[in-house]
Amino acid sequence: MAVPRFWREIPNRYNLVGARCGNCNKILFPPRSICPFCRRMGKLEPYRLKRKGKVFSYTVVHVAAEGFEDQVPYVLAIIELEDGPSLTAQITDCNPDEVKIGDEVEMVFRRMGEESQDGVIYYGFKGRLIKP
Amino acid sequence: MDVGIVGYGVYIPRYRIRVDEIAKVWGENPERVKCGLLVEEKSVPGPDEDTATIAVEAARNAVKQAGIDPQDIGAIYIGSESHPYAVKPTATIVAEAIEATPDLTAADYEFACKAGTAAIQTCMGLVEAGMIKYGMAIGSDTAQGAPGDALEYTAAAGGGAFIVGKNGSETLAAIEGTYSYTTDTPDFWRRDMRPYPRHGGRFTGKPAYYKHVLSAANGLLRQLQLTPQDFAYAVFHQPNGKFPLHAAKELGFSREQAAPGLLTPTIGNTYSGSTMIGLAAVLDQAKPGDRLLAVSYGSGAGSDAFSIVVRDGIEDKRDAAPKVLDYVNQKVYIDYPIYAKFRRLLVK
Numbered sequence: 001m002a003v004p005r006f007w008r009e010i011p012n013r014y015n016l017v018g019a020r021c022g023n024c025n026k027i028l029f030p031p032r033s034i035c036p037f038c039r040r041m042g043k044l045e046p047y048r049l050k051r052k053g054k055v056f057s058y059t060v061v062h063v064a065a066e067g068f069e070d071q072v073p074y075v076l077a078i079i080e081l082e083d084g085p086s087l088t089a090q091i092t093d094c095n096p097d098e099v100k101i102g103d104e105v106e107m108v109f110r111r112m113g114e115e116s117q118d119g120v121i122y123y124g125f126k127g128r129l130i131k132p
Numbered sequence: 133m134d135v136g137i138v139g140y141g142v143y144i145p146r147y148r149i150r151v152d153e154i155a156k157v158w159g160e161n162p163e164r165v166k167c168g169l170l171v172e173e174k175s176v177p178g179p180d181e182d183t184a185t186i187a188v189e190a191a192r193n194a195v196k197q198a199g200i201d202p203q204d205i206g207a208i209y210i211g212s213e214s215h216p217y218a219v220k221p222t223a224t225i226v227a228e229a230i231e232a233t234p235d236l237t238a239a240d241y242e243f244a245c246k247a248g249t250a251a252i253q254t255c256m257g258l259v260e261a262g263m264i265k266y267g268m269a270i271g272s273d274t275a276q277g278a279p280g281d282a283l284e285y286t287a288a289a290g291g292g293a294f295i296v297g298k299n300g301s302e303t304l305a306a307i308e309g310t311y312s313y314t315t316d317t318p319d320f321w322r323r324d325m326r327p328y329p330r331h332g333g334r335f336t337g338k339p340a341y342y343k344h345v346l347s348a349a350n351g352l353l354r355q356l357q358l359t360p361q362d363f364a365y366a367v368f369h370q371p372n373g374k375f376p377l378h379a380a381k382e383l384g385f386s387r388e389q390a391a392p393g394l395l396t397p398t399i400g401n402t403y404s405g406s407t408m409i410g411l412a413a414v415l416d417q418a419k420p421g422d423r424l425l426a427v428s429y430g431s432g433a434g435s436d437a438f439s440i441v442v443r444d445g446i447e448d449k450r451d452a453a454p455k456v457l458d459y460v461n462q463k464v465y466i467d468y469p470i471y472a473k474f475r476r477l478l479v480k
């Protein structure tokens with residue numbers, strides 16, 4: 001990922017800032033410039049999504065993506081946020097066998113990777129199970 | 133002085149390694165180590181955690197507890213000796229992650245383990261002068277001891293964040309005074325580009341830790357004309373379990389006053405987080421009217437002492453975010469190979 005792109009996306013990567021359409025009230029994440037439901041009628045405004053959601057589906061990754069080799073096996077999940085949108089994120093701080101569909105998660109701030117040893121560090125959101 | 137604490141928050145990673153596990157690797161007697169340091173286990177950051185992520189979790193907890201608009205925070209200072217970048221502030225990352233940007237001032241602080249309390253003092257000054265409404269002071273670290281060094285048994289990870297504001301209905305505790313004691317004492321250091329610190333062995337005790345901690349505490353007591361009997365709790369920087377208890381005794385505090393703020397036996401030495409987490413643990417259980425003493429220590433060397441009086445507001449606020457003991461008790465043990473992988477000690 002290029003540094004300028006990471007920088008532009010800091011609000012949504014750090015704080016789950018998406019968009020809300022003033023016309024149809026739908027919440028979009030990641031944010032877009034045009035509402036896919038209302039097209040030209042849409043009125044999009046920045047909207048910070050709540051950091052809570054549920055595991056909709058997940059998979060256990062054994063062959064890691066670049067930069068995640070030290071974390072295998074890890075869980076990659078589709079998380080349905082309380083505000084509606086779904087997103088794909090790693091579930092951190094867990095053993096893969098702890099995760100179940102429907103589990104409640106909170107979105108937390110973690111290191112996502114780095115450009116290189118002397119490159120920029122990328123931060124963003126991961127899910128963490130909320131223990132009852 | 134008319135400033136106080138509006139909210140506080142902590143974070144401690146969930147992973148722990150026992151002293152026994154580390155001692156096994158280096159052929160040392162674990163009972164001797166545990167008895168010598170009064171430490172049973174220490175916290176270990178996960179592979180995706182660092183000083184910035186720990187600071188963000190603590191800061192978010194503090195904002196939640198304070199119930200303030202983060203846009204009203206006018207200054208953020210973060211003390212650490214393990215900032216993720218050598219050049220590029222941790223404070224901007226945290227400011228962004230709690231949505232305090234862009235109308236604020238921010239900087240990273242360094243003073244071994246006392247940079248977080250130095251940040252509290254800066255915020256006190258800015259608030260008292262009317263330059264800012266709220267200031268946030270954070271101490272956060274992911275400390276590393278060289279493999280096989282005595283520090284490896286204690287070097288841990290954690291952080292605490294305090295929001296300082298003018299005394300009023302929002303403050304959960306008033307800071308009635310602070311006093312610092314500073315000299316040039318080379319008891320512990322890390323040179324640029326070196327991964328691990330070095331220390332002066334025995335030299336770290338008497339002329340370093342004790343001299344500064346005791347002098348700062350006595351200076352504050354003298355300034356405020358208070359005695360140890362006026363305090364419900366006393367918190368000291370805790371590089372191990374033994375030093376703070378011994379310092380308490382020397383000053384005339386009982387074990388009952390010192391024990392509730394002593395976390396090192398179960399989480400290790402969180403460096404810049406140490407005094408901040410100890411103070412938070414005491415605030416988690418103090419009653420309105422209780423007076424607390426907190427004394428940090430940073431090698432190099434200096435100590436900041438604070439006298440804090442708990443106010444009624446604490447009862448309504450302190451359940452809004454996780455407490456120190458919630459984090460202490462939520463733990464997963466790892467063995468040395470996993471620890472070595474998490475701390476990137478393995479060469480591939």
Ligand SMILES: [Zn+2]
Pocket residue numbers: 021022023024025026035036037038039042043
């Ligand atoms: Zn729409």
